[in-house]
Amino acid sequence: MTRIASRVSQLNGEGALAVYSCAKELERQGRSIIHLELGEPDFHPAxxxxxxxxxxxxxxxxxxxxxxxxxxxxxxxxxxxxxxxxxxxxxxxxxxxxxxxxxxxxxxxxxxxxxxxxxxxxxxxxxxxxxxxxxxxxxxxxxxxxxxxxxxxxxxxxxxxxxxxxxxxxxxxxxxxxxxxxxxxxxxxxxxxxxxxxxxxxxxxxxxxxxxxxxxxxxxxxxxxxxxxxxxxxxxxxxxxxxxxxxxxxxxxxxxxxxxxxxxxxxxxxxxxxxxxxxxxxDSTNAVDTMVAEYRKRRDQFIAGLARIPGFRCQAPDGAFYAWVNIEETGLSAEELQKVLLEEAGVAGIAGAAFGPGGKNYLRFSLVSARNLLEEALERMQRVSTQWRATVSQ
Ligand SMILES: Cc1ncc(COP(=O)(O)O)c(C=O)c1O
Missing domain, CATH: 3.40.640.10 (Type I PLP-dependent aspartate aminotransferase-like (Major domain))
Structure with a gap:
């Protein structure tokens, strides 16, 4: 009998790639999406x-x-x-x-x-x-x-x-x-x-x-x-x-x-x-330091902006280029929020369970888009937050 080796059934995929394909499909339908789901820098090599x-x-x-x-x-x-x-x-x-x-x-x-x-x-x-x-x-x-x-x-x-x-x-x-x-x-x-x-x-x-x-x-x-x-x-x-x-x-x-x-x-x-x-x-052009300085600006801007969104809470990361946002107070599950943000705000982030059960109440956003796009993403998220704002203030 032909069969696939059992070890393959033990493997899992990566959540980021699944969200990316949904986001790409929405873009194909003409929607504007800000991609904050993949851990892929928007920089290119020097x-x-x-x-x-x-x-x-x-x-x-x-x-x-x-x-x-x-x-x-x-x-x-x-x-x-x-x-x-x-x-x-x-x-x-x-x-x-x-x-x-x-x-x-x-x-x-x-x-x-x-x-x-x-x-x-x-x-x-x-x-x-x-x-x-x-x-x-x-x-x-x-x-x-x-x-x-x-x-x-x-x-x-x-x-x-x-x-x-x-x-x-x-x-x-x-x-x-x-x-x-x-x-x-x-x-x-x-x-x-x-x-x-x-x-x-x-x-x-x-x-x-x-x-x-x-x-x-x-x-x-x-x-x-x-x-x-x-x-x-x-x-x-x-x-x-x-x-x-x-x-x-x-x-x-x-x-x-x-x-x-x-x-x-x-x-x-x-x-x-x-x-x-x-x-x-x-690194003759100091590309790494320039890139890290830009990530720092994005981090500072995005973390400050997230604090304005009802029910979102995020510690400033000390390294890497991700914002790990606690969304428990919104009263929505991370999966529901991932969907609302993608389909209604056009912002692609990932529900934290993709990184293990400890991520259940979190969303991850990658700071891999330019600052004007991050600002736009924050504005869009603020706009749709009317859907859960009442829950937070109760
Ligand atoms: C923690 C960690 N390790 C390894 C990798 C994979 O790196 P590479 O693309 O070089 O295979 C990633 C990519 O996102 C990562 O976040």
Whole structure:
């Protein structure tokens, strides 16, 4: 009998993409939609990066290349992490993949056994529990709650660790809450990892999009470089989503295992994108700082505007480019609000349950549209809020 392997039934999709297709359909019917649903920057890579990919293709850098990635890029990443995150990373500890998601899944395939338990943040990136289940392991959520300023509750995590727990996954700054894990949270997570001999999978894709302080990676804490895998890439910090370029930083035995998985699947990441990525890391036009300054303005404007909408409550995120809005006081469910906002206001946001049960009373808006569009979105939402205003003031 022909059948699909059961592991596929364990996977889930991504809510953002479902809302995006509804929004696209409304646009096709002539409606004006402001897209705040996808985590895709409206910026494009800096001009020297675009020149670099053109030159790389013209120079014939379009061959099969090293399974681990082009050595010059791996070296440049080690240097970049030293410069921007004060990390000591050897070139041998870096592996290039087509996107952060691929780096993430290779690391998970290399380290998770069927029957393991893996702790992950709720709300969080929906692929963590999905891929964990796909590997035959149990995904165990830990809460990021508003009452704790969306910081992890270390006691809850400690309680949930069992003899089967093999990994803690987290993402700081977090998608969707924008929380940057505090130094004490990182130190306590590190202590738990050492005590229970766990892997840490630290998804640092938003590390450069930071509004306060300097980024601290759990890798830099004593002995943590032995048991941490960092996932990062070019999609968000360098506005290179469609280039599909990410990387993992890990102990060399993990990199060796991931390398064998690369060889057995996609062989290598496109060479010309890797060559151009070296130019992105060089950042000769200061594109990252310019982009982050703009995200900060958008954040300040949008968070201030949300406060005017009855029943909406939102803490200013410390990093990433999302607004995570508590809508409990509107008396409507997040799904009802998502629908009203899309169909009646033409504003596409996502009901928070797409990021786990902890997101039930929230909506996520991505600050990936220009400030005039964000202002227009706020005005439109204010206009339709007459539908629930009475509930809030009761
Ligand atoms: C937390 C997190 N990790 C990973 C990814 C995937 O990154 P990439 O597009 O490089 O595969 C995303 C994308 O939204 C994300 O939010």
């Amino acid at each position: 001009a020297p990066v675009v020149d670099a990919i053109r030159n790389a293709v013209a120079a014939g850098r379009d061959r099969y290349c090293s399974t681990r990635g082009v050595p010059a890029l791996r070296e440049a990443i080690a240097e970049y992490l030293k410069r921007t995150r004060r990390l000591d990373v050897a070139t041998e500890q870096v592996l290039i993949a087509p996107g952060c998601k691929m780096a993430l899944s290779l690391a998970m395939m290399a380290l998770i056994e069927p029957g393991d338990e893996v702790l992950y943040p709720d709300p969080g990136f929906p692929i963590y529990p999905s891929f964990t289940r796909g590997l035959g392991a149990a995904a165990v959520p830990f809460g990021l709650e508003e009452k704790n300023k969306f910081q992890p509750d270390i006691e809850e995590i400690a309680r949930k660790i069992t003899a089967r727990t093999s990994m803690i996954i987290f993402n700081s700054p977090n998608n969707p809450t924008g929380t940057v894990f505090s130094n004490s949270a990182l130190e306590n997570l590190a202590k738990l990892a050492v005590k229970h001999d766990l892997w840490i999978l630290s998804d640092e894709i938003y590390a450069r999009i930071l509004f306060t302080g300097e980024y601290k990676s759990i890798w830099s804490l004593p002995v943590m470089a032995e048991r941490t895998v960092i996932i990062d890439g070019f999609s968000k910090s360098f506005a290179m989503t469609g280039w599909r370029l990410g990387y993992a930083v890990a102990p060399t035995q993990v990199i060796d295992a991931m390398d064998l998985l690369v060889l057995n699947t996609f062989t290598c990441t496109a060479e010309f994108t890797q060559v151009a990525a070296i130019e992105a890391l060089r």
